[in-house]
Amino acid sequence: MLYDINHHYPRAYIHRHKLTVKNRPIGFNAEGPAEVVQMVGLIERLLHRDGYDEIALMRDGAGTLHKYKMNPIYSQRPHITADNYFSGENVLDYLGVRGYGMTCTCRRDRFPKELKQYLHHEKILSTDPKARVMRFMNPIVAINYVPAPKNDKEGEESAVEKSYTKSMISFHSTGATNIAGVNNLRSCQLYVSKKERGRKEDKRVWAIEQNEARETYLGHYYGVDSADHMIKNAQIKFTSWRYWHAPYLHALSMGVLAVYDMYNECCDGHLDSDWKIDKSRRMSYSVFRQNLSQQMIEYDPSELKYEGDEVARVNTQVNKKRKSLKSEERFRKKIKYDEGGMNMSNFQKVMETERFSHGNDLNKLALHLESIKKKSNKMTCDVCGENTYWKCLKCNIALCTTDGKRHWNGGKCVLNFHNPSFWGLARCDSHLHNMKEKDWVKPKESQRKRNEDKVISLQKNM
Numbered sequence: 001m002l003y004d005i006n007h008h009y010p011r012a013y014i015h016r017h018k019l020t021v022k023n024r025p026i027g028f029n030a031e032g033p034a035e036v037v038q039m040v041g042l043i044e045r046l047l048h049r050d051g052y053d054e055i056a057l058m059r060d061g062a063g064t065l066h067k068y069k070m071n072p073i074y075s076q077r078p079h080i081t082a083d084n085y086f087s088g089e090n091v092l093d094y095l096g097v098r099g100y101g102m103t104c105t106c107r108r109d110r111f112p113k114e115l116k117q118y119l120h121h122e123k124i125l126s127t128d129p130k131a132r133v134m135r136f137m138n139p140i141v142a143i144n145y146v147p148a149p150k151n152d153k154e155g156e157e158s159a160v161e162k163s164y165t166k167s168m169i170s171f172h173s174t175g176a177t178n179i180a181g182v183n184n185l186r187s188c189q190l191y192v193s194k195k196e197r198g199r200k201e202d203k204r205v206w207a208i209e210q211n212e213a214r215e216t217y218l219g220h221y222y223g224v225d226s227a228d229h230m231i232k233n234a235q236i237k238f239t240s241w242r243y244w245h246a247p248y249l250h251a252l253s254m255g256v257l258a259v260y261d262m263y264n265e266c267c268d269g270h271l272d273s274d275w276k277i278d279k280s281r282r283m284s285y286s287v288f289r290q291n292l293s294q295q296m297i298e299y300d301p302s303e304l305k306y307e308g309d310e311v312a313r314v315n316t317q318v319n320k321k322r323k324s325l326k327s328e329e330r331f332r333k334k335i336k337y338d339e340g341g342m343n344m345s346n347f348q349k350v351m352e353t354e355r356f357s358h359g360n361d362l363n364k365l366a367l368h369l370e371s372i373k374k375k376s377n378k379m380t381c382d383v384c385g386e387n388t389y390w391k392c393l394k395c396n397i398a399l400c401t402t403d404g405k406r407h408w409n410g411g412k413c414v415l416n417f418h419n420p421s422f423w424g425l426a427r428c429d430s431h432l433h434n435m436k437e438k439d440w441v442k443p444k445e446s447q448r449k450r451n452e453d454k455v456i457s458l459q460k461n462m
Helices: 031-044 089-096 129-133 212-234 245-267 285-298 320-334 344-351 362-370 412-417 427-433 445-461
Strands: 055-059 065-069 079-082 101-105 140-146 164-172 176-182 191-197 204-210 372-380 387-392
Touching: 031 089, 065 362, 079 212, 089 101, 089 164, 089 176, 101 212, 164 212, 176 212, 204 212, 212 245, 212 285, 245 285, 344 445, 362 372, 387 412
Parallel strands: 079 101
Antiparallel strands: 055 065, 101 176, 140 164, 164 176, 191 204, 372 387
8 A cells, every 4th residue: 555644545556466476577576575566657657747648447336437537646756665574675776766765674584785794683572681782872874876877879877767875774772673775865873852652640751762764764654554543443344254345344444544534635725715624623533433424324325316326226126217217316416506597606516517527628528428328228318308228327317329210310419418508408407497307398499599698608707
């Protein structure tokens, strides 16, 4: 898992399974270092660069595959902190030549060659008096500067492979500690940091041995420890012989943690100033989980508020007529219009829905076209009122793609429905004019012209 320091939702992840054993990169036979190589490939997709056009494929609750254009996250290659499972000199070389930084605790069987005799490599118990005697001695620092390879033609450094500096820090604390890194430290010396625990009369204060390598590691890796602790506090678990329940419940716990982190991000007010809430008034993690559990228990899938509700048993066991009414009701519930018909307030609301979220972006409109699927039951087109078997799954609306003789009609109804100038004329828009859907009729050309002028006026005012 790849986490940012101050966030609890993962930026990237790798499934641990036996298939990766066969496809490990050359020179990375151990599982941990091989996973670092895979993770770097995922991070490269998150880096900002000219012509960024990364696409992510995701399935919704109904199983429909969607394409999303990814946004870059990192403006430069990040510094990675990991435990000794991912350590190794081959890992440092791999990251350094690509311009990454890394700090990790080093396993005793992965020390740099010919350095082991100079490092604290013996396993010592914390109760051993040797550890106490040597605790406050200066750390052993080993540095290896690796220049970038030269180009044969110009004799200059390669633009792809970069120079880098590897470091190895060895010291005694409560035991032998070794921290390896690349492009991570400017200096390393001994100092003491103050630690406090407790409150008032129960407050304890003590000092621990510290250096830049240890502070860098502890100051970054605590994000993973904090996420593990909060996942454990979610307490989403039950006893089962079915082994696949455990990873699913663990992923569900991570999802709850990610949602809580998004809640705090919204409360910071950087996304929308109206959402800003002081930290003293925000929900704690425990209160947030209680409210989340209450909403989950009280929610009825028959309300069709979320993607995938239509495949729940309570909805699949109803007759086709009632199911189609539920489908139309779901679309209406997505937009809660104010009174007043086609006014600015309602126009702003509808422009934020799936129907018009594409704006002028043809790539987003293509997602609607790709979601159009043929259904087995006959439905009424929301644009022309004719019978059709085709449906836009993103909007959950029936739309014609052929004429009465089953010939391709150019997708007129599909394009009209997703055109903002047609807003207010579709069958699902009839409640804007205090009209029942059964009384709706196909709009005439003169009505379309007047409606288009009104929408253009709203767009200019907005």
